Amino acid sequence: MTISKYDLSQTAILPLKQKDRELALKTQNLQVFYGKNQAIFGENLAFERFKITSLIGASGSGKSTFLRSLNRMNDGIARVTGKIFYRGLDINSQNINVYEVRKHIGMVFQRPNPFSKSIRDNITFALRQNGLKDKEQLAASVESSLKDAALWDEVKDELDKSAWALSGGQQQRLCIARTIAMKPDILLLDEPASALDPISTSKIEETLVELKQKYTIIIVTHNMQQASRISDYTAFFHLGHIIEYDKTKHIFTNPRIQATNDYISGNFG
Amino acid sequence: MKTKVENQVALAIIRLIAILVVVILAFLLGDILLAGVPHISWHFLTAPSQSFTSGGGIGIQLFNSIYLLVLTLIISFPISLGAGIFLAEYAPKNFLTAIVRMAIEVLSSLPSVVVGLFGFLLFVVQLKMGFSILSGAIALTFFNLPLLTRNIEESLAAVPTLQREAGMALGLSKWRTVTRIILPEALPGIITGVVLGAGRVFGEAAALIYTAGQSATNIDFTQWNPLNSASPLNMMRPAETLAVHIWKINSEGVMPDANAVSAGSSAVLIIAVLLFNLLARVLGNALYRKLTASKTN
Amino acid sequence: MDPIKNKIQNTSKETRQDLYGRIISYSCIILIVVVVLSIFFFVASKGIATFTINHVNLWNFLSGKNWNPAVTDDSGHAELGALPMIVGSFGVTFLAALFATPFAVGTALYMTEIASHRDEKFLQSVVELLVGIPSVVYGFIGLSVVVPFIRHHFGGSGYGILSGAIVLFVMVLPTITSMTVDSLRAVPRFYKEASLALGATKWQTIYKVILRAATSGILTAIIFGMARAFGEALAVQMVIGNNAVMPKGLFSSASTLTSVLTMGIGNTVMGTVSNNALWSLALILLLMSLVFNIIVRLIGRKGRMQS
Structure with a gap:
């Protein structure tokens, strides 16, 4: 176990006191284990609806592990204990239908991973699997999700082209479009721009800011400028603990914990 | 200076060895094709074989080989696909999986004559299926299963995990993710493996001698009802294949032109194997290009 | 709701x-x-019948030098000595591996260390084609080329262990080559670069670094080749002469487990001693293929421990 020079028990977590219906998601004593190694140490975090929450921290701080636990993507990879409340249900419990959970809590990954299908089929595939057969509805869904992901204008004339022929930034926006076509409540993004160039990155950021009108967004990022630019709330992770969680402007202007201050000012280590 | 000379000599020897191996293949191919191709004619490829007189063809054997190959693939592909999916996608990392993998490895290294004898014992004798195409196809399935399974597993495993996560994150079932997203992406590798395996099956003889049998009964190419005993499609008739034919006329053949027929048959087998190799490449590449390139419709 | x-x-x-x-x-x-x-289960249950039902002594079976299933001795037991076939099988296998290993390792070294990308691709295809040639075709070439060659230069009938070994040599060559190529490719690049940077010649690097690092992989390749040779039936059967007596040399007609099996199963009646004895030979084949598997595993384990 890495020894930290910071006192990990010294934390400042903003308790979101909103009514439950204004909360999109809430974790309670969430712990994650990879075999015998513990990666997340019983964290409590609440996410407000229609806001962007950033999870920041160094590599290995557990932020991605935490994010992946929220829609059960860690099933079969890690053991996740504790509770995750969504619509009043603990979706971390055994008798929950994880497929349905994932339909409502979508995820976009670090590297773009479109299917080896056409642009259109990338979006319609899961919809059709879900039983949507109507051609017009499918076409409408393709158009609206591509527009939401700010990709429509670039690809509207070549929807039958293979998605693998798109640029990295376009592929990532296609992955976002594919996810929002499912009309989820919550979008989880795991460093969605880390593999992209600055121009594609800023396009993704603009897209996310637009999207928060309709979706609750939780994003893991390495990039602190990105967190401060786009997010409403920020949580700082360190060695599997959430050290500080607050409104983004507070975290970046007036952090209460030394570790957070060191991290955002680049003196961390 | 000594090390430099030693270096030159050693590298020269390595080059020479590589050249020798190429020469061996060139000699083999040249020998078979030069000796065999002159015997290949339309008559040779279609006429029935003769036991005691010369001038016989290999028509029935050729048909039997192809029919057996098709049947073998029809039986072995779905089983290998399921098994390959299990190993690549479902297998837990535990002792039982290790045993399963070992069993497949053992099956792949079993001498084909042993596989054939097992087929003889169980299907031909115990289950009273007799020397038949079906017995042969099942024996060839056992022979083909481990390689095909491993090929499918490897092709599936080569598809990045991210693609699985993409499907899972959309709320698709694991099965749908595997069959509709991962499998199509693994297809170029799988097809290449299937076609190369087909080449192996096409040339296999040891597993067939005591299962599909060593006699080419006359078949009536106008009778396509599979239940008729003279029908080419009848699965219960004994069926000597091309490879078995070559073995048989060389071990106990009494036909006067055994050598010519063997040479011609060998050439046909080799040409078939070359075609399978070529086909595997062309199909694999074409599919791969289709997957990655843009469609123009 | x-x-x-x-x-x-x-x-x-x-x-x-x-x-x-x-x-x-x-x-x-x-x-x-x-x-x-x-x-x-099936092969074992038939194979042990020789010992359990026909009461043949296991040791006599394995060490006996005379194989005459049709002949019974004074005590009423058939003469079932499998040693000639066991010696024949091991003989052709070891000889084939002995011939093939230098060629396979040399070709693999050429492909991984010396050849241009184009030459490497070309040799790759050569190896694939050699794998693809059916064993009966190898047998036929053995019969029409190797056997007459040996008859002409060494006398005798031309059939025998040497002919079998030569045919098997070509058959196992591609197996050993392609697996050796894999193990050479698995040697980390920096081993080679470090050695060359220290001023070693290419050959010194190959001999002292690359071959050492790939030893367990090459051994595995050779064992796989031997397993293939041991189990090969028809190609060997066509050139070895099929005489179930102790081989008197490399040029005299002999037999292997597989050749006796392919010739015999069709000519004996199920349930008779002679038939059961053949199944015992099949059981030996089966167990040997298991042994080859175990050896490969042991080599793999040792290789992992060293690295």
Whole structure:
């Protein structure tokens, strides 16, 4: 176990006191284990609806592990204990239908991973699997999700082209479009721009800011400028603990914990 | 200076060895094709074989080989696909999986004559299926299963995990993710493996001698009802294949032109194997290009 | 009632699909395991009948030098000495491996260390084609080229262990080559670069660094080649002469386990001593292929421990 020079028990977590219906998601004593190694140490975090929450921290701080636990993507990879409340249900419990959970809590990954299908089929595939057969509805869904992901204008004339022929930034926006076509409540993004160039990155950021009108967004990022630019709330992770969680402007202007201050000012280590 | 000379000599020897191996293949191919191709004619490829007189063809054997190959693939592909999916996608990392993998490895290294004898014992004798195409196809399935399974597993495993996560994150079932997203992406590798395996099956003889049998009964190419005993499609008739034919006329053949027929048959087998190799490449590449390139419709 | 909440708590199409998926893939794998187990069960149960039902002494069977299933001795036992075939099988196998290893390792070294990309691709195809040639075709070439050659230059009939070994040499060459190539490619690049940077010649690097690092992989390749040679039936049977006597040399007609099996099974009646004895030979083949597997595993384990 890495020894930290910071006192990990010294934390400042903003308790979101909103009514439950204004909360999109809430974790309670969430712990994650990879075999015998513990990666997340019983964290409590609440996410407000229609806001962007950033999870920041160094590599290995557990932020991605935490994010992946929220829609059960860690099933079969890690053991996740504790509770995750969504619509009043603990979706971390055994008798929950994880497929349905994932339909409502979508995820976009670090590297773009479109299917080896056409642009259109990338979006319609899961919809059709879900039983949507109507051609017009499918076409409408393709158009609206591509527009939401700010990709429509670039690809509207070549929807039958293979998605693998798109640029990295376009592929990532296609992955976002594919996810929002499912009309989820919550979008989880795991460093969605880390593999992209600055121009594609800023396009993704603009897209996310637009999207928060309709979706609750939780994003893991390495990039602190990105967190401060786009997010409403920020949580700082360190060695599997959430050290500080607050409104983004507070975290970046007036952090209460030394570790957070060191991290955002680049003196961390 | 000594090390430099030693270096030159050693590298020269390595080059020479590589050249020798190429020469061996060139000699083999040249020998078979030069000796065999002159015997290949339309008559040779279609006429029935003769036991005691010369001038016989290999028509029935050729048909039997192809029919057996098709049947073998029809039986072995779905089983290998399921098994390959299990190993690549479902297998837990535990002792039982290790045993399963070992069993497949053992099956792949079993001498084909042993596989054939097992087929003889169980299907031909115990289950009273007799020397038949079906017995042969099942024996060839056992022979083909481990390689095909491993090929499918490897092709599936080569598809990045991210693609699985993409499907899972959309709320698709694991099965749908595997069959509709991962499998199509693994297809170029799988097809290449299937076609190369087909080449192996096409040339296999040891597993067939005591299962599909060593006699080419006359078949009536106008009778396509599979239940008729003279029908080419009848699965219960004994069926000597091309490879078995070559073995048989060389071990106990009494036909006067055994050598010519063997040479011609060998050439046909080799040409078939070359075609399978070529086909595997062309199909694999074409599919791969289709997957990655843009469609123009 | 929240419809989404409802969906999350109930099973769906996906739950059912995953159940089908599991059932299908598990059944396929179980089928394969059952096939392997039944091969062992059937061959073993026939193979041990010689000893349990016909009361042939196991040691006499393995060490006896005379194989005359049709002849019974004074005590009423058939003459069942499998040693000639065992010696024949091991003889052709070791000789083939002995011939093939230098060629295979040399070719593999050429492909991985010396050849241009184009030459490497070309040799790759050569190796693939050699694998693809059916064994009966190898047997036929052995019969029409190797046997006359040996008859002409060394006398005798031309049939025998040497002819068998030469045919097997060409057959196992591609197997050993392609697996050696894999193990040479697995040697980390920096080993080679470090050695060359220290001023070693290419050959010194190959000999002292690359071959050392790939030793266990090359051994595995050779064992795989030997397993293939040991189990090969028809190509050997066509050139070895099929004389079930102790081989008197490399040029005299001999036999192997596989050749006696292919010749004999069709000519004996199920349940007779002579038939059971053949199944015992098949059992030896089966067990040997298991032994080769175990050796490969042991080499692999040792290789892992060293690295």
